[in-house]
Amino acid sequence: MQAAVISAEWAPRPDYPLSEEERRTRTARVGSSVWKHPQVAVQELPDPVCGPEDAVVRVAAAGLCGSDLHFFETDADGYMHYPGLARFPSVPGHEVAGEVAAVGERVKHLRRGDLVCLDDMVCCGACEACRRGFPNQCENLEDVGFTMNGGCAELLRVPARNLWSINSLRARYGGKEQVLEAGAVIEPFTVAYNALFECAGRIKPGAFAAVYGAGAIGLAAVQLLRASGAAQIAVFEHHAQRRELALRFGAHHAFPANGEGANGAQPARAVLRELTGGAGADVQVEAAGAFRHTMPEMEAAAAMGGQIIIIGRDRNPAAVQLEHLQVKKANIIAAMGNTGHGTYPNVIRMIAAGLLDPTPMITHRFALRDFAGALAQAQTRQGGKVLVKIG
Ligand SMILES: [Zn+2]
Ligand SMILES: [Zn+2]
Known part of the structure; x- marks a missing residue:
């Protein structure tokens, strides 16, 4: 062969x-x-x-x-x-x-x-x-x-x-x-599914979601969030073509990723504060593998009871102000892998049913x-x- x-x-x-x-x-x-x-x-x-x-x-x-x-x-x-x-x-x-x-x-x-x-x-x-x-x-x-x-x-x-x-x-x-x-x-859908519904869970219809990174995993997370009833999904991504794709995949908003607000763009925390009237994001998904840039934004932008779900991989440490999370009863959830727990058959069923494409x-x-x-x-x-x- x-x-x-x-x-x-x-x-x-x-x-x-x-x-x-x-x-x-x-x-x-x-x-x-x-x-x-x-x-x-x-x-x-x-x-x-x-x-x-x-x-x-x-x-x-x-x-x-x-x-x-x-x-x-x-x-x-x-x-x-x-x-x-x-x-x-x-x-x-x-x-x-x-x-x-x-x-x-x-x-x-x-x-x-x-x-x-x-x-x-x-x-x-x-x-x-x-x-x-x-x-x-x-x-x-x-x-x-x-x-x-x-x-x-x-x-x-x-x-x-x-x-x-x-x-x-x-x-x-x-x-x-x-x-x-x-x-x-x-496969990328199973990675996102495992993170959102096996590792995190308690994602409610009506949630405000933010996804950092619109590679395959980020795009899959957008569709899965949409299918699970997220009311608003904002994506932060460097490349314009991927922001376009994110919108096609069901995101309501797509912004340049900027971390510290470079190029005159607003940092994610400010964008999310504005979009949510100050409430913050219920679900935030790290699919960029850029923890030093995304962690401070996610922490600052978390809603009360918010979940920060880490899928991207990055060997560099990131500073976390844990007190922010304590005050907001917010969680960081670390996710890896895609097997077991019915993940594959559930994703396949969702595709067959037209909930994912x-x-x-x-x-x-x-x-x-x-x-x-x-x-x-x-x-x-x-x-x-x-x-x-x-x-
Ligand atoms: Zn892969
Ligand atoms: Zn084993």
């Missing part, structure tokens, strides 16, 4: 405490401290073999996201930016949809020909976190497209339990190709053989989702 393959050089930083486990498995827990000089090439790999509990998917489309770009972007010493679990050579692609080509003998919930999307988090089911019902905190996580070969390939083998049928979307979208394109952008998020399409072109487009970080179309 044809696949986009990332290779990199194993070169643990001298000050990085490499564990025996990392050395043995060649899987870095902190990719950016171990892997250098990443490269990608589309090449021929052997077809995957389906194990008894696996399924093999003929991939139709794979979305690129910020984490994929972090594999290729490097610091001054040549180390990749990606800070999570990583092993190379490997095939990227964790936002994937396709058609089931083969199922293992013990698989009961799928058949050949089913249209499916991928839940990329392969949890062990056996660690303390998994057994306590926290699969997103699995201590032995394998992640498709990160530690296992992903979907930027003609064929993808994964545990069948990580595939969800999207046959129900046929009635909504008609054509198979449209169903599979929608399927390839379900991920397809306007897709702004660019590239063939697998032009993976480099897809990457270059995604690196501009200006449009919506870039899809790699396969087959």
Whole structure:
């Protein structure tokens, strides 16, 4: 099969405490401290073999996201930016949809020909976190497209339990190709859903919401908030094209992100105070990964009982004036992951019912053989989702 393959050089930083486990498995827990000089090439790999509990998917489309770009972007010493679990050579692609080509003998919930999307988090089911019902905190996580070969390939083998049928979307979208394109952008919705309704919860119809960052996760959060009855949604985003998309996705207002009020623009806290008549925002979603800029705004703009939901990733610390939150009985909620708790089937049902539509998020399409072109487009970080179309 044809696949986009990332290779990199194993070169643990001298000050990085490499564990025996990392050395043995060649899987870095902190990719950016171990892997250098990443490269990608589309090449021929052997077809995957389906194990008894696996399924093999003929991939139709794979979305690129910020984490994929972090594999290729490097610091001054040549180390990749990606800070999570990583092993190379490997095939990227964790936002994937396709058609089931083969199922293992013990698989009961799928058949050949089913249209499916991928839940990329392969949890062990056996660690303390998994057994306590926290699969997103699995201590032995394998992640498709990160530690296992992903979907930027003609064929993808994964545990069948990580595939969800999207046959129900046929009635909504008609054509198979449209169903599979929608399927390839379900993953960002599951990330936002997990944050809003599993980690946070108590989001009420009529809420005033603010979303910082209108990348895929921010856009997904906007639609989910809209579907859950938010009365007003304000988005703060740097790029004009993404602000346009946010409005298309149901935001009522879209403002330039400015943090400290640069360029004469008002800081978010002032905008939100004005829009809410001083009451503040009930729900604020950090999907920008820029905590130093967003935290002071969110804290100042929180309504009484407000929730500040952190989805973006940022290794830099941010100062928090906790007393502001105490006075307002406001909460900061930290969210990560997208698996378990019925998240995938619920998102798929919402799409089937017309409550969500991920397809306007897709702004660019590239063939697998032009993976480099897809990457270059995604690196501009200006449009919506870039899809790699396969087959
Ligand atoms: Zn992603
Ligand atoms: Zn586990």
